[in-house]
Structure formats: C-alpha cells, structure tokens
Amino acid sequence: MEKESILIKGAKVLREDMQEVHADILIKDGVISKIGKVEEKAETVINAKSEGLAAIPGLINTHAHIAMNPLRGMTDGLSLGDFLDKTSKFDAKNSPEMIYSSAILGIAEMISNGITDFVDFYYGEDAVAKAVGDMSYQGNLAWVILDKDKTTQKGDPISNAERFIRNEKHIGVNPMISIQGVYAASKGTIKSAYELAEKYGKNVTMHIAETKFEVDEHRKKYGISPVEWMYKNGFMNKKLLAVHCVWLNKKEIKIIANSGAVSYNPTSNMKLGSGIPPIYEMSKNGARITFGTDSVASNNSLNLFEEMKYGTLLQCARLNNPSAITAKEAFGFATLNAANFLYGNRNYGIKEGSKADIVLLRKSVNMTGNDLVNDVVYSANPSNVAATIVRGKLLYRDGFDENTARVIKKASKYISEHLPEN
Numbered sequence: 001m002e003k004e005s006i007l008i009k010g011a012k013v014l015r016e017d018m019q020e021v022h023a024d025i026l027i028k029d030g031v032i033s034k035i036g037k038v039e040e041k042a043e044t045v046i047n048a049k050s051e052g053l054a055a056i057p058g059l060i061n062t063h064a065h066i067a068m069n070p071l072r073g074m075t076d077g078l079s080l081g082d083f084l085d086k087t088s089k090f091d092a093k094n095s096p097e098m099i100y101s102s103a104i105l106g107i108a109e110m111i112s113n114g115i116t117d118f119v120d121f122y123y124g125e126d127a128v129a130k131a132v133g134d135m136s137y138q139g140n141l142a143w144v145i146l147d148k149d150k151t152t153q154k155g156d157p158i159s160n161a162e163r164f165i166r167n168e169k170h171i172g173v174n175p176m177i178s179i180q181g182v183y184a185a186s187k188g189t190i191k192s193a194y195e196l197a198e199k200y201g202k203n204v205t206m207h208i209a210e211t212k213f214e215v216d217e218h219r220k221k222y223g224i225s226p227v228e229w230m231y232k233n234g235f236m237n238k239k240l241l242a243v244h245c246v247w248l249n250k251k252e253i254k255i256i257a258n259s260g261a262v263s264y265n266p267t268s269n270m271k272l273g274s275g276i277p278p279i280y281e282m283s284k285n286g287a288r289i290t291f292g293t294d295s296v297a298s299n300n301s302l303n304l305f306e307e308m309k310y311g312t313l314l315q316c317a318r319l320n321n322p323s324a325i326t327a328k329e330a331f332g333f334a335t336l337n338a339a340n341f342l343y344g345n346r347n348y349g350i351k352e353g354s355k356a357d358i359v360l361l362r363k364s365v366n367m368t369g370n371d372l373v374n375d376v377v378y379s380a381n382p383s384n385v386a387a388t389i390v391r392g393k394l395l396y397r398d399g400f401d402e403n404t405a406r407v408i409k410k411a412s413k414y415i416s417e418h419l420p421e422n
Contacts, residue, residue: 003029003392007042010049011360014056014372016336016349018328025055027356030392035352044394046387048360053386054372057349058116058357059304060338063205063243063263063292066106067099067122070419071297080211080272087297091123092152093420099124103131104411108400109302111137113382116357116390117342119241119263119292121178121205123153125164129173134407136393138172140342142205145193146180158192165200172391174342175200181207182226183214190235203239203260203342209252210244211274227252241341243292244269246277253278257285261341264333266311268294280315280324290338291330304334308377327377360387 006027013023013035024038034040048055071090075083099122110118118139120128125141132139143161151157165175177197179185185193197204209215209226218226227248230236236259243263245256256262264279283289291307293299312330316322339348347355361367361384367375388396400408 004044004394005042006044006046006356006389006392006394007038007040008046008048008053008055008358008360009038010047012048012054012372013350014054016057016351018331018373020372022049025350025358027358027389027392030356031347032350032352032354032356032358035350046360046397051386052363053360054363055350056114056359056361056372056376057335058359058388058390059114059334060290060342061110061115061118061293061302061304062241062261062290062338062341063265063294064106064110064118064120064302065122065295065297066110066118066120066302067094067102067124067128068295068297069102069105070098070415071295072300075297076271076300078272080274081213083272083298088152090420094124094152095418096124096127097414098418098420099127100131101411101414103128104135104407105415106296106302107131107135107137107139108404108408109296111135111388111390111396112385112400113301113303113305114359114361114385114388115302115304116359116388117338119176119205119342121243123151123157123160125175126168129164129168129170132173133170135404136172136395137390138174140174140176140203141168142176142178142203144178144180145189145196146184147186147189150180150184158189158196161193162196162200165196165202176202177204179204179206181210181214182218182229187233190233194235197239203241205241205243205263208242208245208256209247210269211272212247215247225249225252227255231255241290244274244277245282246275248278248282250281253281253287254285256282257287259287261288261290261337263290263292264307264311265292265294266307266314268292268298270310270314271300272298276314276318279311280319280321283325283329288337288341289333290341291334303382305376305381308334312377327371327374330377331373356389356392358389359385360389362386
C-alpha cells in the first residue's frame with residue numbers, strides 16, 4: 001500500500017487515556033509520527049480546527065459477516081432458526097465473485113461509518129481478503145468451520161480454513177478461525193479447529209449461547225450448557241472471542257470472563273429476539289467486552305455508533321441503573337478492548353508510534369462539544385464522520401476517491417445482476 005504523509009492541524013484529540021487535548025497530528029509511513037505543535041509539511045493537510053473536527057481512535061467491529069450484504073432487509077422478522085435456514089440457502093448458491101462484491105460494499109460501509117478494523121466470520125474468506133486488499137483496508141478474517149454434513153462449503157471446512165491461513169498474503173489481512181456453534185460443530189470438529197488455530201498461532205471466534213433454544217437443546221443432549229461443555233472440554237481459553245453470550249447463569253458468566261474476549265452484538269440480539277446478554281455482570285467479573293454489528297441481514301447496518309448507544313442503554317434499562325455501563329466503558333469496548341484482544345494493544349490509539357487508525361468527526365447539531373466521549377457514544381452517527389484513516393492512508397474524506405468509487409459501483413452492479421433467487 002502506498003504510504004502518504006498526512007498533517008491534521010488543530011484537532012480536538014481523544015487520547016488513549018480518554019483525555020481531550022488540542023493538538024496537531026503528523027502521520028508518516030503509516031504511523032503517528034508526532035502529536036503536538038507540528039511545523040513539518042505533509043502531502044495532505046486537514047485543517048481540523050477550522051472544520052471543527054475531533055480525532056478519535058478508529059472503531060473496531062469484532063463480529064461481522066460482510067459477504068451477507070445482499071440479504072439486507074430480506075430476513076426481517078425471522079427467528080434465528082428461520083434466519084439460519086434462509087441464509088443457508090443463500091450460501092449454497094453463493095460464488096466467490098458474489099462474496100467479493102458483497103465484501104467491497106460491506107467494507108465501504110464500515111469505512112464511511114468510522115470502522116477501521118473488523119473480524120469477519122464466513123467461508124470464502126479468500127474472496128473477502130481480495131476485497132480488503134483492493135480497498136486498502138484491514139481485517140481479521142475467520143474462515144468458518146462446522147461439520148461436513150452441515151456446511152454449504154465445497155470440500156472439507158478444516159482443509160479450506162488451513163489452505164486460507166497458509167496461502168493468504170494480502171497486506172492488512174490477519175487470518176483467524178471461526179466455529180459456527182455447538183449446534184453445527186461436533187466435539188471432534190471443534191477440537192480440530194482449535195488444533196489448527198494452535199498450529200498457526202491464530203485466534204478463534206465462535207457463536208455461543210445466542211438463544212435460549214440453543215442452550216435448552218444442548219442441555220437436553222449433553223446435560224450441561226454450551227458454555228459449561230466448552231469449559232469441560234478445554235475450549236474456553238484466552239484465544240477465544242466468544243460471540244453473543246446471551247443466555248448465561250452466574251457460573252457461566254465467570255467461565256466466560258476467563259475467555260479472551262466477548263463480542264456484544266446488541267442490535268442483532270434485539271432484532272432476532274435472542275435476548276439481552278448480561279454484559280454488566282461479565283464486565284464486572286473481568287470479561288473483555290467488545291462490540292460487533294453481526295451481519296446486515298440481522299441488523300441491518302454496520303454501524304458501531306448504534307451498537308455503543310443501544311448496547312449501553314440496554315444494560316442500563318435491564319438493571320434499572322443509569323450508570324451500569326458508562327460512556328467511557330462503552331467507547332473502550334469499541335476500541336481499546338478489541339485492540340487488546342486482537343493485537344495485544346500493540347501500536348493502537350492516538351499516541352506517537354502507533355499505527356495511524358484515526359477517525360475525524362465533524363461537530364454538528366447532534367454533538368455538544370462538552371464531552372467528546374459522551375458525544376461519540378450517545379449522539380454521534382455516521383453523518384459525523386468526515387474522514388477515516390487506516391494504517392496511515394486516507395480512505396475516506398467526505399466520500400471516496402474516484403478509483404474507489406468505481407470499485408464500489410462495479411461491485412454494486414455485479415450484485416444487482418447476479419443476485420441468486422431465494
């Protein structure tokens with residue numbers, strides 16, 4: 001990726017400690033070179049002071065299925081069971097070209113919404129990786145593993161996932177492993193997935209305890225819940241990003257707290273009628289909470305501003321406690337917590353020497369300017385995003401450049417002409 005120097009002049013900067021300062025930010029060779037008063041010249045200059053722009057760390061979406069973009073609005077009102085039936089039929093007719101084009105649109109949406117990094121959960125991640133590369137983006141792409149008799153993938157999911165990990169070379173792409181869930185993957189399959197992750201030093205992500213039906217059926221079959229079963233079989237460890245975790249008891253909350261992280265997807269959980277996860281309790285027990293959007297088929301947008309606001313207010317309402325989850329905690333879920341799990345907090349945040357993943361927000365009538373974190377969590381929306389910088393490259397500045405716009409238009413055209421009938 002071609003590097004460029006960027007100078008952001010006079011921004012209100014949200015530092016890693018969530019303190020606000022007014023400063024210039026110089027970006028060179030993909031990293032933040034200097035914060036403070038900068039006299040150096042740069043190829044691109046953004047006058048943040050005159051435009052009223054605030055600089056925040058890029059948002060990180062820890063659960064998405066971006067290749068499901070064509071299903072937006074086509075599964076509304078369905079239970080999770082019916083939703084999975086419909087999406088499985090779509091997957092069976094999907095193609096690498098459709099996955100690639102769908103990923104282009106999903107990435108474009110995330111960039112314009114201030115998301116600078118994501119975890120994807122799908123098969124065909126090689127096509128998604130190409131889209132990440134073509135958009136100069138970055139992502140943790142987790143090839144999904146499930147039992148052979150339950151997949152729509154061609155070939156063996158384990159072999160497919162290993163081939164992807166071994167062959168993937170796109171800059172900005174970090175391969176991972178995903179497991180559909182205990183309802184679609186046997187103990188042997190899950191064990192093989194973990195062995196594959198261990199072999200290549202990769203993280204694992206998995207849907208866990210998303211619905212009451214899933215938990216009840218597992219108890220009928222095995223006598224214990226999915227979380228207890230995972231723990232008993234040695235699958236609950238620091239490499240696991242556990243997704244949803246809606247139906248947990250006190251014992252299970254403590255077990256989950258010892259996993260690597262939890263991806264909280266409040267909008268999807270509400271839309272599918274899955275329930276409200278005990279995020280407050282998990283957090284207080286030491287769980288590393290992050291935010292995910294899930295797919296646009298169950299959301300219907302890739303918008304972490306909504307997840308932060310809804311996710312915070314849901315916990316406050318559930319516990320009759322207006323400070324159950326604070327704005328600072330929620331912002332940390334969407335940024336630092338996710339970076340800690342994915343990268344061990346290496347080079348993240350607005351500080352000198354960090355990778356330059358920065359979002360510039362424009363103050364508007366919906367943002368008071370009194371407290372930037374509160375504004376971001378409770379008031380901001382994608383219309384406030386003025387610029388998105390990923391790994392030091394300006395990917396979005398009140399729109400996309402002509403070349404990127406052409407890629408997006410071509411992808412949209414392909415989907416409209418080749419969308420399989422449901």
